[in-house]
Amino acid sequence: MTYQRLTQSASCGCGQSKFEVDGVPIGRFICHCTICQSLYKAPYADVVMLWDGAITLPEDQPFTFRKYRPPPALRRATCDACGAPVIGFLRLAPFVRLAFSVATNFSDQSLLPQSSVHIFYHSRVQDVDDSLPKISGYWPSEIAVTKLLFSHPH
Numbered sequence: 001m002t003y004q005r006l007t008q009s010a011s012c013g014c015g016q017s018k019f020e021v022d023g024v025p026i027g028r029f030i031c032h033c034t035i036c037q038s039l040y041k042a043p044y045a046d047v048v049m050l051w052d053g054a055i056t057l058p059e060d061q062p063f064t065f066r067k068y069r070p071p072p073a074l075r076r077a078t079c080d081a082c083g084a085p086v087i088g089f090l091r092l093a094p095f096v097r098l099a100f101s102v103a104t105n106f107s108d109q110s111l112l113p114q115s116s117v118h119i120f121y122h123s124r125v126q127d128v129d130d131s132l133p134k135i136s137g138y139w140p141s142e143i144a145v146t147k148l149l150f151s152h153p154h
Helices: 034-040 138-151
Strands: 006-011 018-023 027-031 045-051 063-067 075-079 085-093 096-102
Touching (some): 018 045, 027 138, 034 045, 045 138
Antiparallel strands (some): 006 018, 027 045, 045 096, 063 075, 075 085, 085 096
16 A cells, blocks of 8 residues: 655644644554543544654644553643644654654645554444444554554555
8 A cells, every 4th residue: 555645734623733744654543542532532533653753843842742551652742722632652662663643633634544444442432334444452453553564665
């Protein structure tokens, strides 16, 4: 699967917390984990995964980073103005660093890849009627995201 290079701005819903994107997405998935449900105040998060080098943060970041579970965990930034999630970063190894943001944060969502899988579906609060695979369980969900990473042309 080949994805289109994104060169655009992204921001939280209120527009105060912004970042720039310049890179090819690794993939997109729907996350039903309880952390995403709580942070996004929604049944799930529609997540785009990129290499962290594709993200440029402003020097005067109007957002706060926090981890919501023990490592390995995403460092997630929420907007200081509206509280909405902005971006998350995960360091898997010295040279494997990923960035995650929801599709609605991107200025041109038409350029994003289609979602390919639901993860943490066992935690869902709402069934989803689509043809995407529905992965339940912590490790199977983590493996599904890892497969997206390894299937991406480097």
